[in-house]
Amino acid sequence: MFFELINESRLNEHLAYFKKEKKDFLKVRILYGIILTLIAAMMIYMMGNQLYYLALPVLFVIGFKYPYYNIVKNKRRIDNDNSYLFPEFLGSFIGFIPSSGNVYQTLVATLAYTKEPLRTGLEELIAKIEDDNRREHYMDFADYIDTNEAYMVMDMIYQFSEFGIKKEPLKELERFVMDLESNKQEEVITKKMNDMEYLGFLPIFISMYLVMGFLVVMIIKLFGPVMGSLNIGG
Incomplete structure (x- = not known):
């Protein structure tokens, strides 16, 4: 930064x-x-x-x-939040496909289960494709998420909207979402472990500073009178 x-x-x-x-x-x-x-x-x-x-x-x-x-x-902060919310959004999207029938209706159904800040980007996408279903709108949503995976997935979803939802590509998307969720869970675990490690070292550092402060005070008390005597004698 x-x-x-x-x-x-x-x-x-x-x-x-x-x-x-x-x-x-x-x-x-x-x-x-x-x-x-x-x-x-x-x-x-x-x-x-x-x-x-x-x-x-x-x-x-x-x-x-x-x-x-x-x-x-x-x-x-938004990028970090979106990177964790995106797999959840995809899980909801896949879950609603059988009942919704098409991409637009599925996105609308998914909106209610999408948290901020990803929800704002999804609302913009739905508004754009309602009358004009262009690939660039899906890529704008990928820009909003700002992860490498988002571009590939949103391009696939755009293909669904244009050519229909095929069984094999949908299975491929499901496998990808499962891998993505697994990776994000590992990231969360790693971050929590690092945070715990940091918190574990914090009391040690505090103790060291307290001990050093105590030693400085003791040195001043012990040698203060001696230094004062030397100054007076000089």
Whole structure:
């Protein structure tokens, strides 16, 4: 994320994703920079150290970068959520195919069982294909999910909508969804294990800091009078 914040190579892409105008976003960024700079300037004025004014340009840049940081953070959170919700969506989609009959009706039936933020993208897809069933609409939905698997699966679903739902391709999709769900479950388990490992080390680090702090206090108490005597003697 650090290098992305520095070069902002995906700025236009993120703004388009969140439907933000570039000019309006620039105004917000400048406002953040000015506010942070003014707050810091008032604090420096009250402190009375003029040297700190040299840090104001850096603080302006930090304030200017914050809105972009917020967008990048939200995009990553949405992408992470969608990557776990997508297999659930596909499971519901496959489950509703026999009773719904066609892709559009199946997507509509699946909507009620789809959680946010994936639900928002699905609503847009349904609205687009209601009158104009084009492949690019399915690819837009894949863009919203932003995983490699999404493009292949949504292309397959588009083929279903155009040429009908065939038995063998549907079985292939079912196998793919099962593998995808299994992989996501393994990711969740691995993440939980890593989190538990981190939490296990946390008390150790806290204990170390407490011991070090205690030692520093003891050293000061032991050698403080000695150093004071030396200063007086000098």
